[in-house]
Amino acid sequence: MSSHRSRSECVVCRKHRGELPVPGGPLYRDALVYVGHAFIPPEQERAYLGWLLVEPRRHVPTVAELIAEEASAVGLWVSRAGCALKEVVGAEHIYVFVLGHHAPHLHVHVLPRYPGTPREYWGLRVDEWPAAPRGDLDEITALAARLRSTLADYVTTD
Numbered sequence: 143m144s145s146h147r148s149r150s151e152c153v154v155c156r157k158h159r160g161e162l163p164v165p166g167g168p169l170y171r172d173a174l175v176y177v178g179h180a181f182i183p184p185e186q187e188r189a190y191l192g193w194l195l196v197e198p199r200r201h202v203p204t205v206a207e208l209i210a211e212e213a214s215a216v217g218l219w220v221s222r223a224g225c226a227l228k229e230v231v232g233a234e235h236i237y238v239f240v241l242g243h244h245a246p247h248l249h250v251h252v253l254p255r256y257p258g259t260p261r262e263y264w265g266l267r268v269d270e271w272p273a274a275p276r277g278d279l280d281e282i283t284a285l286a287a288r289l290r291s292t293l294a295d296y297v298t299t300d
Contacts, residue, residue: 149201152201152245152246152247153245153247154197154201154245154247154249155201155247157176157178158171158176158197158199164178164179164181165178165179165180165181165182165189165279165282165283165286166178166179166282166283166284166285166286166287166289166290167283167286167290169194169223169286169289169290169293170219170222170290170293170294170297171199172199172215173199174198174199174200174211174212174215174216175196175197175198175199175212175215175216175218175219176195176196176197176198176199177194177195177196177197177219177222177223177293178194178195178197178286179192179193179194179195179282179285179286179289180193180194180195180251182278182279182282187278188276188277188278188281189276189277189282190253190268190269190274190275190276191231191274191275191276191277191281191282191285192227192230192231192233192253192254192275192285192289193251193252193253193269194223194227194251194252194253194289195249195250195251195252196216196219196220196223196249196250196252197216197247197248197249197250198212198215198216198248200212201247202247202248203242203246203247203248204240204242204248205240205248207248208248216248216250220238220250220252222293222296223252223289223293224236224238224252225292225296226289226292226293226296227252227253227254227289228254229292230285230288230289230292231254231256231275231285232256232257233254233255233256234255234256234257234259235254235255235264236252236253236254236255237251237252237253237254237255237265237266237268238250238251238252238253239251239266253268253269255268256274256275258273259271259274
């Protein structure tokens with residue numbers, strides 16, 4: 143498959159181009175990076191609240207292909223997303239990970255661990271906790287507005 147074709151079919155690139163609706167809309171975007179809430183899984187009506195994704199705008203499959211400016215932007219916005227989650231949802235811990243199994247476009251997962259999360263759900267299982275905060279499209283949109291406002295404050299204070 144050609145690089146051009148992979149970009150045209152890439153779910154992340156399609157999202158960046160506005161072809162796929164993002165719950166709550168973009169939280170932040172510029173020429174290098176895109177920050178948004180994760181989609182609601184197709185088999186569910188609700189998503190883990192605060193599951194954010196930080197992605198380079200350019201189609202690159204892994205962190206190894208980032209240029210220096212993209213790496214700096216992705217790292218900065220992963221940190222800012224974590225700070226915003228602590229401030230807005232009261233996260234007691236922030237998880238950051240990259241899997242890359244489903245989409246060949248780098249996307250860094252940034253998830254809050256909510257107070258009271260039992261230890262057996264810490265780490266990659268944090269969203270499996272039955273009592274974890276979950277939201278429908280309206281609840282994600284409301285959270286996204288609060289996160290967007292907090293992230294905008296980080297930009298204006300640089």
